[in-house]
Amino acid sequence: MLHECSGLDRRRLSELVVALGRAFGALDMKSHVRSLRLYYLALEHGLVTGERNQLKAEWTEDAVVEWLRILRVPPYHSSYPVLARGSRCPRCPKGDGHPVEISTLLTFAGGAKMGCRRCNAVWVELDEEARAVMAASAIARRPKRHGRTGP
Numbered sequence: 001m002l003h004e005c006s007g008l009d010r011r012r013l014s015e016l017v018v019a020l021g022r023a024f025g026a027l028d029m030k031s032h033v034r035s036l037r038l039y040y041l042a043l044e045h046g047l048v049t050g051e052r053n054q055l056k057a058e059w060t061e062d063a064v065v066e067w068l069r070i071l072r073v074p075p076y077h078s079s080y081p082v083l084a085r086g087s088r089c090p091r092c093p094k095g096d097g098h099p100v101e102i103s104t105l106l107t108f109a110g111g112a113k114m115g116c117r118r119c120n121a122v123w124v125e126l127d128e129e130a131r132a133v134m135a136a137s138a139i140a141r142r143p144k145r146h147g148r149t150g151p
């Protein structure tokens with residue numbers, strides 16, 4: 001049995017989204033139409049999550065580039081230096097880069113983006129495992145050599 005609170009059947013929800021899109025369109029609410037269209041696509045492709053069929057997607061060009069930098073994906077693989085966890089600021093003079101000046105700007109599974117409040121240096125700190133995963137994917141991305149040697 002479906003309860004009131006357990007959310008709509010996805011197909012029914014898709015129909016309602018289409019109806020709402022038409023209503024938005026009739027009122028020339030273009031930005032609402034655009035974002036609802038995205039929601040519709042997410043629904044149709046099973047990209048919504050949870051009981052309430054949520055779509056979490058706030059992406060910008062800047063966010064894409066920032067993540068490419070942090071996760072070291074070419075051509076942004078050397079944007080930020082990578083240091084061991086708990087490092088001191090790489091730019092401040094030794095004995096000067098007091099831990100208090102270092103702040104965590106962003107965390108993700110396996111690492112963090114760190115920054116120095118004194119000199120504004122930014123770097124990435126990675127766990128061993130994340131480091132291995134990134135090294136492996138960098139190897140996988142290397143262009144294949146011509147002339148096969150094996151079967």
Ligand SMILES: [Zn+2]
Pocket residue numbers: 089090091092097116117118119120121
């Ligand atoms: Zn610094």
